[in-house]
Amino acid sequence: MTKEEKKRLMEIIRESEEKQTPEEYKRKLLMHKLSEMPSVVVETAYLYAVNYIAYGEDVTKDWLTAIQQTQALEKAYQKGYYDAMKDMKERNKA
Numbered sequence: 001m002t003k004e005e006k007k008r009l010m011e012i013i014r015e016s017e018e019k020q021t022p023e024e025y026k027r028k029l030l031m032h033k034l035s036e037m038p039s040v041v042v043e044t045a046y047l048y049a050v051n052y053i054a055y056g057e058d059v060t061k062d063w064l065t066a067i068q069q070t071q072a073l074e075k076a077y078q079k080g081y082y083d084a085m086k087d088m089k090e091r092n093k094a
Contacts, residue, residue: 013029051076054079054080054083
């Protein structure tokens with residue numbers, strides 16, 4: 001990024017700070033930062049976030065033992081399995 005681009009970006013940020021709520025500013029800043037990252041990084045982070053929200057386990061973190069990792073993966077698998085079965089039953093009722 002050139003010096004002129006950085007200067008223009010700072011002007012845009014200052015203008016947006018004056019006109020926007022803090023939530024809007026944070027959202028736009030995050031979107032700007034994400035647009036600079038490679039798409040593979042963003043997609044991977046998104047998948048990890050969805051997995052964490054859906055199953056309550058961060059299966060990407062390091063575990064102390066293989067048993068802990070196995071339990072976390074089993075819990076995530078079981079939750080996904082039961083959610084899929086529940087969705088199938090609801091579809092069959094409709």
